[in-house]
Amino acid sequence: MHMIDKMALVTTLERNSLILVQKSLYARNLNLYKHSILTAEIAKDIVVCTDKDFGITPAQAYLAGMLHDVGKLFVQDRILDKRHPLTEKEWEVMEKHPAWGHEYVKGTVFEHYGDVILHHHKLPDGSGYPKGLASKELDERVRLISAADKIAAFIEDRPYRRRIPHTELIYQEVRSVAELLFDDEKAETIIATVMGAIAMDRWSPLHKEQFSTIAWREL
Ligand SMILES: [Fe+2]
Numbered sequence: 573m574h575m576i577d578k579m580a581l582v583t584t585l586e587r588n589s590l591i592l593v594q595k596s597l598y599a600r601n602l603n604l605y606k607h608s609i610l611t612a613e614i615a616k617d618i619v620v621c622t623d624k625d626f627g628i629t630p631a632q633a634y635l636a637g638m639l640h641d642v643g644k645l646f647v648q649d650r651i652l653d654k655r656h657p658l659t660e661k662e663w664e665v666m667e668k669h670p671a672w673g674h675e676y677v678k679g680t681v682f683e684h685y686g687d688v689i690l691h692h693h694k695l696p697d698g699s700g701y702p703k704g705l706a707s708k709e710l711d712e713r714v715r716l717i718s719a720a721d722k723i724a725a726f727i728e729d730r731p732y733r734r735r736i737p738h739t740e741l742i743y744q745e746v747r748s749v750a751e752l753l754f755d756d757e758k759a760e761t762i763i764a765t766v767m768g769a770i771a772m773d774r775w776s777p778l779h780k781e782q783f784s785t786i787a788w789r790e791l
Pocket residue numbers: 640641669692693
């Protein structure tokens with residue numbers, strides 16, 4: 573474990589506000605809460621371990637990871653926890669979560685994370701959602717959170733499937749995400765960092781139920 577103060581360079585107001593967000597995520601939906609923490613940890617570890625410039629400090633990466641799906645606070649449990657593929661109508665609701673999250677942080681201390689929240693499902697070729705959004709160049713912060721979000725999804729249980737069971741399959745998925753979002757040099761360091769963390773089981777305690785009650789007390 574890297575000895576880094578998760579909240580270094582983050583203001584007291586941001587730190588206190590984050591605790592409120594974490595408690596809301598926890599109270600609202602346990603899977604959403606665990607996914608947000610895992611994404612935050614992965615984003616922070618990528619910044620720390622790769623030593624590359626993502627336009628964001630490790631603490632800010634942690635914050636952005638915690639906030640990326642905050643718009644899902646407004647998505648019903650029956651959609652968030654659905655074990656079967658979503659219907660078209662349910663997808664319409666789900667695809668609104670980046671815009672709802674963007675709106676949620678407006679006028680708050682987290683407003684400057686709004687663009688990361690809004691764009692975390694957009695891809696460099698302009699696909700993804702929200703649809704109709706001008707396909708602007710995605711900045712490095714958005715790419716980092718987008719990658720951490722996707723990597724989290726590979727290594728966590730989801731309502732509709734178990735985590736990807738095989739390290740080789742995870743490796744292939746991580747490689748395809750890293751190569752999609754970053755140049756070769758950054759992609760290689762991200763792959764090495766993520767696969768190293770998985771080999772050391774650095775993120776596995778996040779899957780344990782007990783973790784869900786301790787995260788904000790640690791801050
Ligand atoms: Fe999302």
